[in-house]
Amino acid sequence: xxLVNLWAIQNDAKLWEEPNELKPERFIDFKGRRDGFRLMPFxxxxxxxxxxxxxxxxxxxxxxxxxQCFEWERISEELVDMTGGPGLTMPKAIPWLAKxxxxxxxDNLLAHLVLAxxxxxxxxxxxxxxxxxxxxxxxxxxxxxxxxxTRVQMFADIRRGEVHALLQRLVxxxxxxxxxxxxxxxxxxFEMTLNILMMMIAGKQxxxxxxxxxxxxxxxxxxxxxxxxxxxxxxxxxxxxxxEWIGVNRLEDKVKLLKDKRDKFMQDLIEEHKNSKKGSSVExxxxxxxxxxxxxxxxxxxxxxxxxxxxxxxxxxxxxxxxTASTMEWAxxxxxxxxxxxxxxxxxxxxxxxxxxxxxxxxxxxxxxxxHGIINETLRMCPAAPILVPHExxxxxxxxxxxxxxxxxxLVNLWAIQNDFKLWEEPNDFKPERFIDFKGQRDGFRLMPFxxxxxxxxxxxxxxxxxxxxxxxxxQCFEWERTSEEPVDMTGGPGLTMPKAIPLLAKxxxxxxxDNLLAxx
Numbered sequence: 001x002x003l004v005n006l007w008a009i010q011n012d013a014k015l016w017e018e019p020n021e022l023k024p025e026r027f028i029d030f031k032g033r034r035d036g037f038r039l040m041p042f043x044x045x046x047x048x049x050x051x052x053x054x055x056x057x058x059x060x061x062x063x064x065x066x067x068q069c070f071e072w073e074r075i076s077e078e079l080v081d082m083t084g085g086p087g088l089t090m091p092k093a094i095p096w097l098a099k100x101x102x103x104x105x106x107d108n109l110l111a112h113l114v115l116a117x118x119x120x121x122x123x124x125x126x127x128x129x130x131x132x133x134x135x136x137x138x139x140x141x142x143x144x145x146x147x148x149x150t151r152v153q154m155f156a157d158i159r160r161g162e163v164h165a166l167l168q169r170l171v172x173x174x175x176x177x178x179x180x181x182x183x184x185x186x187x188x189x190f191e192m193t194l195n196i197l198m199m200m201i202a203g204k205q206x207x208x209x210x211x212x213x214x215x216x217x218x219x220x221x222x223x224x225x226x227x228x229x230x231x232x233x234x235x236x237x238x239x240x241x242x243x244e245w246i247g248v249n250r251l252e253d254k255v256k257l258l259k260d261k262r263d264k265f266m267q268d269l270i271e272e273h274k275n276s277k278k279g280s281s282v283e284x285x286x287x288x289x290x291x292x293x294x295x296x297x298x299x300x301x302x303x304x305x306x307x308x309x310x311x312x313x314x315x316x317x318x319x320x321x322x323x324t325a326s327t328m329e330w331a332x333x334x335x336x337x338x339x340x341x342x343x344x345x346x347x348x349x350x351x352x353x354x355x356x357x358x359x360x361x362x363x364x365x366x367x368x369x370x371x372h373g374i375i376n377e378t379l380r381m382c383p384a385a386p387i388l389v390p391h392e393x394x395x396x397x398x399x400x401x402x403x404x405x406x407x408x409x410x411l412v413n414l415w416a417i418q419n420d421f422k423l424w425e426e427p428n429d430f431k432p433e434r435f436i437d438f439k440g441q442r443d444g445f446r447l448m449p450f451x452x453x454x455x456x457x458x459x460x461x462x463x464x465x466x467x468x469x470x471x472x473x474x475x476q477c478f479e480w481e482r483t484s485e486e487p488v489d490m491t492g493g494p495g496l497t498m499p500k501a502i503p504l505l506a507k508x509x510x511x512x513x514x515d516n517l518l519a520x521x
Contacts, residue, residue: 009037016038072099075099101406120230131392131394156362159466160469165195166474168521174508180479183505189329190322202269202288219265224322228322228496273294289316290313323497326498330378334374345370359517360472360473375468385449387413388451393405477514479510483506
């Protein structure tokens, strides 16, 4: 049996000058050859370790990244103990403890390492994934000032028009005898919400009588569905990095393919606006979000690139469409399982507006507390994002007695908080009345369906207007019932958002006292 004392060879004073001194420079001109038999940490010849190349890549990338990103120091003035431990390998006898802090110039590179943010978030640079800083503040300011504040009221006619178009389609589906007909509410609500967002962002309509390019609408629906499914999927590469290094990650391949489809879809819209704005008036040029962003691009082309415009637009479209439509679908499902609440909100609307005087409008919503209670109770029981978008701690903090280091990836289990028996009385029961006196504040941290603080969803105001007007109008104009005696299945499906596992099918027929109003649409 042959035993090679590698340590003795590689620390032999006859072979190495000052072998006990750390002198990396002795290998400056080292080009991979093992210098005869003086250096052979991976063995030699045919029986040498076949993993040498992989090990050198892993060690180089990991060690280099740690050195690049952090300042390191010992935990005391004493030198680190370099005694080796027993075993076939030579571990440190005393495991190494060290202090580190992120280097100041590298902070912005330490973003939350999530696959969706890497590819769909343009390497963590769009509104959802960007680290807190000047770039993120600028994107949020654009979203709020140009789209989600004063323009919410400016686009009221768009919301009203799309809600009325949905009511028309439901009326046309009714039989001549006025009997109930079955409606796929997931499809109907998604189409309506997409039209609203698409009109605000791109000035286009994808569903309805005047809709164009139905093939594009189908493609976009696939993009939205796939975006949330893949964003919420577990990436095994986050836990087994070796799969990333050797190129075995089917999920990442799917995400890359999705990114290409999203980019193609959004770039086509951008090019349409670039071509159409030539020769248009200033007023016409700034009607939509893409128009506003292209105007900014004219003044700062190096900052407002097409990629920034694509990133902002796709965030608004995907996040706004799926979550709002899903919330309304959950709300109607809860009402069908709780018919007394449905009758109560119908009575509230009839009392405020009059049973047949006019259709519900945006301005009525503030006078309908029970309708608001239904929406908030739905957001509590079935939050659109049950686990909020991943965040990263910008500073060390303590949560529930646990120390959370700076740079920690944080996942908030919103569903657990909003359905906790310690925080809510009978949380599994649908009780809109618990929010009757709710005036917009989120009740501490018990209710935060749109997130909280600076990183909260900037689209909350728009979402509440769309959901309030659409759901209220459907309740005002139609009688609703389940398709069978069985309660509506309330199982949630997979993904970053929480869609219904079984899409809602419901029966509806126009309410008798609303017939004349619906006939005028």
